[in-house]
Amino acid sequence: MDSLIINPIDRIDGEINLPGSKSLSNRALLMAAVAKGSTQIDNLLISDDTLHMLSALRQLGVPYSLDTGRNHCVVTGLSGPVQTIVPRELFLGNAGTAFRPLCAVLCTGTGEYILRGEPRMEERPIGPLVVSLRQAGADIDYLKNEGYPPLRICSRGLHGGRVRIDGSLSSQFLSALLLAAPLARNGMEIEVIGNLVSEPYISLTLHMLEQFGIAVQSRGQRLYIIDGEQSYRSPGRYLVEGDASSATYFLAAAAIRGGTVKVTGVGARSIQGDIRFADVLEKMGAVVQRGDDYIAVSRGTLKGIDMDLNHIPDAAMTIAVTALFAAGPTVIRNIGNWRIKETDRLRAMANELRKTGAVVEEGDDSLTVIPPDQIREAVIDTYQDHRMAMCFSLLALGGVPVIINDPGCTAKTFPDYFEKFALLSHTL
Numbered sequence: 001m002d003s004l005i006i007n008p009i010d011r012i013d014g015e016i017n018l019p020g021s022k023s024l025s026n027r028a029l030l031m032a033a034v035a036k037g038s039t040q041i042d043n044l045l046i047s048d049d050t051l052h053m054l055s056a057l058r059q060l061g062v063p064y065s066l067d068t069g070r071n072h073c074v075v076t077g078l079s080g081p082v083q084t085i086v087p088r089e090l091f092l093g094n095a096g097t098a099f100r101p102l103c104a105v106l107c108t109g110t111g112e113y114i115l116r117g118e119p120r121m122e123e124r125p126i127g128p129l130v131v132s133l134r135q136a137g138a139d140i141d142y143l144k145n146e147g148y149p150p151l152r153i154c155s156r157g158l159h160g161g162r163v164r165i166d167g168s169l170s171s172q173f174l175s176a177l178l179l180a181a182p183l184a185r186n187g188m189e190i191e192v193i194g195n196l197v198s199e200p201y202i203s204l205t206l207h208m209l210e211q212f213g214i215a216v217q218s219r220g221q222r223l224y225i226i227d228g229e230q231s232y233r234s235p236g237r238y239l240v241e242g243d244a245s246s247a248t249y250f251l252a253a254a255a256i257r258g259g260t261v262k263v264t265g266v267g268a269r270s271i272q273g274d275i276r277f278a279d280v281l282e283k284m285g286a287v288v289q290r291g292d293d294y295i296a297v298s299r300g301t302l303k304g305i306d307m308d309l310n311h312i313p314d315a316a317m318t319i320a321v322t323a324l325f326a327a328g329p330t331v332i333r334n335i336g337n338w339r340i341k342e343t344d345r346l347r348a349m350a351n352e353l354r355k356t357g358a359v360v361e362e363g364d365d366s367l368t369v370i371p372p373d374q375i376r377e378a379v380i381d382t383y384q385d386h387r388m389a390m391c392f393s394l395l396a397l398g399g400v401p402v403i404i405n406d407p408g409c410t411a412k413t414f415p416d417y418f419e420k421f422a423l424l425s426h427t428l
């Protein structure tokens with residue numbers, strides 16, 4: 001296994017333009033694929049997860065041209081659902097933002113599809129989405145374990161109607177259903193049951209649907225009404241915002257040992273929920289400035305917090321590591337869905353934080369971190385999880401070197417993360 005040594009960092013300072021958002025990139029690619037007209041997507045994230053989506057679209061007959069040097073893609077839409085004659089088998093890695101939306105949208109057309117992924121994907125539930133799609137008329141079978149990938153889909157279109165979706169495990173299930181609903185013959189009325197997690201991602205999906213010409217009536221966060229046989233319409237050009245989740249590592253580094261770090265490509269006008277990470281840093285004592293397309297953070301005297309971070313679960317991981325540098329304990333609540341991400345993030349985070357000398361309590365859906373007097377040098381296991389690797393790069397701000405195992409796992413969303421982090425770092 002490859003490993004990376006990050007030497008102690010004395011100061012973080014500078015400006016970084018963020019890569020495109022993974023969530024926005026994969027949604028834009030799929031909406032453009034079924035839209036009328038061609039869509040030019042700018043600042044597209046080029047990473048493992050988006051390349052899995054692009055590979056699937058190619059197999060499904062969606063024409064596109066990709067310029068990886070300029071992060072630019074032109075997609076020629078199909079003007080409706082995917083229609084295939086020859087059965088297709090799609091491998092989607094561990095990309096939830098590709099697997100779940102494709103599962104739903106493929107049900108609206110015709111053809112036979114097998115959707116597979118990496119071993120970890122076979123441990124990530126998809127049952128709530130399948131239950132809802134079956135209510136709308138989908139023919140889906142599990143090929144291994146009930147409730148989990150891989151799947152076989154025999155598509156003959158969706159009749160739609162009233163369906164219920166469990167929102168308590170992942171917002172991606174509801175987002176996937178919202179993407180498919182306009183293509184159903186009779187539309188859908190989607191009722192959300194359970195406590196909806198990661199609600200900002202639903203707002204993001206609704207915003208993008210509007211940009212691609214789809215009308216959705218929402219009644220709070222419990223009922224969504226979508227007319228059937230709508231047509232996705234290309235907006236012509238679509239600019240992907242910088243990834244707000246990726247911004248968190250640089251902003252946290254500045255809060256711990258700035259200097260000032262300014263991230264561009266995402267700011268106060270962003271549609272991504274993870275911009276609220278800056279609010280949490282502010283509560284911890286960091287100095288935050290916001291513009292329409294940037295966020296800047298400077299060092300402050302950090303103190304522990306006790307907060308429900310269900311609305312920003314990815315960014316909450318960065319808070320867990322930042323807690324090592326704060327005075328007093330930090331309690332992060334309502335993050336049970338960490339357990340069904342790229343790894344069981346609650347268990348993984350607790351294990352690795354303890355290596356630093358911290359006292360850590362792992363609850364069913366919470367994490368308590370009591371920082372050590374002095375951070376210990378540690379060898380960090382990343383569990384094939386890109387966010388574990390990026391979060392724990394912050395340990396080098398504690399006056400000790402850190403060894404990151406399998407640093408290449410950041411290719412999922414940020415292939416050159418460590419190079420960008422090094423550009424802002426001033427070492428002892």
